[in-house]
Amino acid sequence: xxxxxxxxxxxxxxKKSYLILVGILLLLQFGWLGAFLWRQTATYEQMRxxxxxxxxxxxxxxxxxxxxxLSVGVAIxxxxxxxxxxxxxxxxxxxxxxxxxxxxxxxxxxLFVAKFVTVMMLILGLFAIQWMALLLQYQLFTAWLNAKMxxxxxxxxxxxxxxxxxxxYPESGFNFLVHQVLIGFVVLALFTFVLVERGxxxxxxxxxxxxxxxxxxxxxLPTFLIIYFDRYLFMxxxxxxxxxxxxxxxxxxxxxxxxxxxxxxxx
Amino acid sequence: MKRMVNVVALxxxxxxxxxxxxxxxxxxGTDWSLQVESNKKVWENRIVRVAKDQxxxxxxxxxxxxxxxxxxxxxxxxxxxxxxxxEDSRSFKRALKQLDYAQRIWTTDGEMxxxxxxxxTLVLLKSKDGKExxxxxxxxxxxxxxxxxxxxxxxxxxxxxxxxxxxxxxNHHVATFDESTKTFVTxxxxxxxxxIGGVVGAEWSWYPSAYQGQVATDNRYIPIRATAxxxxxxxxxxxYTSEMDLPGLFVYDAKENKVxxxxxxxxxxxxxxxxxxxxxxxxxxxELIIDLNSLEQTTRQVIQGTxxxxxxxxxxxxxxxxxxxxxxLEVYDEEDMVSRASIKAEGVSGQTANQQYYVY
Numbered sequence: 001x002x003x004x005x006x007x008x009x010x011x012x013x014x015k016k017s018y019l020i021l022v023g024i025l026l027l028l029q030f031g032w033l034g035a036f037l038w039r040q041t042a043t044y045e046q047m048r049x050x051x052x053x054x055x056x057x058x059x060x061x062x063x064x065x066x067x068x069x070l071s072v073g074v075a076i077x078x079x080x081x082x083x084x085x086x087x088x089x090x091x092x093x094x095x096x097x098x099x100x101x102x103x104x105x106x107x108x109x110x111l112f113v114a115k116f117v118t119v120m121m122l123i124l125g126l127f128a129i130q131w132m133a134l135l136l137q138y139q140l141f142t143a144w145l146n147a148k149m150x151x152x153x154x155x156x157x158x159x160x161x162x163x164x165x166x167x168x169y170p171e172s173g174f175n176f177l178v179h180q181v182l183i184g185f186v187v188l189a190l191f192t193f194v195l196v197e198r199g200x201x202x203x204x205x206x207x208x209x210x211x212x213x214x215x216x217x218x219x220x221l222p223t224f225l226i227i228y229f230d231r232y233l234f235m236x237x238x239x240x241x242x243x244x245x246x247x248x249x250x251x252x253x254x255x256x257x258x259x260x261x262x263x264x265x266x267x
Numbered sequence: 268m269k270r271m272v273n274v275v276a277l278x279x280x281x282x283x284x285x286x287x288x289x290x291x292x293x294x295x296g297t298d299w300s301l302q303v304e305s306n307k308k309v310w311e312n313r314i315v316r317v318a319k320d321q322x323x324x325x326x327x328x329x330x331x332x333x334x335x336x337x338x339x340x341x342x343x344x345x346x347x348x349x350x351x352x353x354e355d356s357r358s359f360k361r362a363l364k365q366l367d368y369a370q371r372i373w374t375t376d377g378e379m380x381x382x383x384x385x386x387x388t389l390v391l392l393k394s395k396d397g398k399e400x401x402x403x404x405x406x407x408x409x410x411x412x413x414x415x416x417x418x419x420x421x422x423x424x425x426x427x428x429x430x431x432x433x434x435x436x437x438n439h440h441v442a443t444f445d446e447s448t449k450t451f452v453t454x455x456x457x458x459x460x461x462x463i464g465g466v467v468g469a470e471w472s473w474y475p476s477a478y479q480g481q482v483a484t485d486n487r488y489i490p491i492r493a494t495a496x497x498x499x500x501x502x503x504x505x506x507y508t509s510e511m512d513l514p515g516l517f518v519y520d521a522k523e524n525k526v527x528x529x530x531x532x533x534x535x536x537x538x539x540x541x542x543x544x545x546x547x548x549x550x551x552x553x554e555l556i557i558d559l560n561s562l563e564q565t566t567r568q569v570i571q572g573t574x575x576x577x578x579x580x581x582x583x584x585x586x587x588x589x590x591x592x593x594x595x596l597e598v599y600d601e602e603d604m605v606s607r608a609s610i611k612a613e614g615v616s617g618q619t620a621n622q623q624y625y626v627y
Contacts, residue, residue: 125281128284128287132283171340232364232365
């Protein structure tokens with residue numbers, strides 16, 4: 001219950017900026033879709049006047065365009081930034097807010113869990129909005145082209161297999177889960193960095209550097225192991241090794257976070 | 268409690284998004300079916316792949332229906348991999364993967380590979396059953412390692428490697444490896460004005476190829492791909508030379524160390540090693556059979572009607588002829604047609620332009 005309250009409180013604090021982010025992304029995508037269709041129509045008209053046929057438009061052209069890619073990039077960067085900011089904002093200002101948070105009786109790990117769940121929920125929220133927005137964009141796209149009698153190529157199912165979008169549209173529930181676990185892993189690594197850095201900052205000026213070293217050191221060891229054994233192993237064995245390494249790293253990062261959050265961070 | 272609204276609201280959005288994804292993200296795609304008129308047996312382990320470049324799609328059609336070839340969860344892919352690569356076939360491939368680069372052939376004596384290990388060691392791998400691997404190392408082989416490899420073959424009980432000395436395109440040499448003394452000798456090759464593009468059947472990847480032929484180890488003539496240097500002109504007027512594949516059939520005489528032209532300027536399709544014979548299909552529907560010990564040629568009528576694309580699998584000829592609806596498929600065993608089948612897309616017609624069909 002306490003964790004749920006904390007999550008709710010975290011969501012409340014981020015609500016405004018999250019809505020602004022979603023607004024910007026939707027504006028960017030739908031605005032660009034309009035401009036894209038406008039341009040395609042103009043090109044098609046010109047081609048038709050010149051007597052050239054065989055011009056087709058594909059949804060892939062829209063997905064592969066710079067503006068669309070940019071909007072996805074903005075969302076990713078915003079979420080990475082937020083994973084760090086969700087901790088740092090509490091250290092801001094004079095009577096740092098963190099002091100109060102760390103002294104509430106719920107326990108510090110619950111704070112950690114609440115922040116983690118919040119970030120994952122926000123990321124999933126962006127996924128959800130993109131799933132809906134993309135389908136809507138495709139409907140608009142086909143409706144417009146059909147109205148203008150411009151030949152359309154491909155289908156929605158084909159379009160979403162495009163490049164990085166395939167990460168968002170996994171081919172089974174299992175794949176979806178795998179992708180979420182990997183995203184969660186990135187968030188966990190970012191959290192650990194912040195906690196190590198904040199745990200050390202009163203002691204040394206070099207805390208950010210030290211934190212980077214600690215976290216990347218923890219990640220580097222299994223990574224080198226995987227790279228080294230790569231040539232000796234087959235696909236299934238490689239996945240097994242990767243799975244073990246991932247479990248090990250998650251364990252290590254969580255322990256490290258916990259240690260720094262509950263022991264090293266003084267109020 | 269008032270604040271719980273946030274959690275609920277975001278939860279609803281996520282659920283709605285997941286529902287949208289579940290409904291729209293699953294591919295319906297075109298269903299293809301393989302209809303066999305006679306002799307289902309020869310299609311049991313076969314896959315007909317329908318490939319389209321624009322937009323890029325691949326559909327695998329089997330007797331059990333069609334699936335998009337990228338479909339399936341990671342878990343299923345993992346299980347597929349495990350069924351294709353059982354424990355007992357791994358030893359040889361594992362040894363092969365550890366070499367810096369390697370070529371592999373499949374012979375009547377089992378699998379063989381040669382490759383580089385460290386800076387100056389050449390390794391020869393041999394395995395009769397894929398489980399036990401014999402490793403022979405040839406030290407001080409820098410001369411061969413720093414050359415362009417064309418392919419290798421077995422003749423007279425010894426492994427031979429054709430290569431370009433120092434990567435000089437026209438400077439072909441052959442190295443003969445003696446496993447008992449772990450030494451090798453090299454010799455210049457009379458290339459008879461043709462360049463050796465590669466030895467037929469020698470593969471670079473450790474991953475098995477469906478089309479790799481099983482070569483006999485006592486053939487005197489080794490089928491090769493021949494190339495020629497051509498001077499081309501760019502739009503800017505700049506001239507450059509490029510290696511172009513020559514049509515026809517060329518073999519390398521392992522006894523006399525020279526290139527022999529069997530058949531020039533004729534397009535041949537498919538290739539099959541059977542005993543000491545080499546077979547391919549000519550554009551006039553006949554099968555060309557060459558004895559790789561005497562170079563004696565025979566032909567026989569095989570395909571009826573127009574020639575499409577040809578693949579030899581399990582010593583049978585799979586003939587694919589695209590039609591307006593899909594493709595006609597025929598299977599020949601020697602001269603006899605043993606099966607006739609067709610594939611077509613359900614509910615779609617006239618959409619088959621620029622589609623390619625491959626049988627695996």
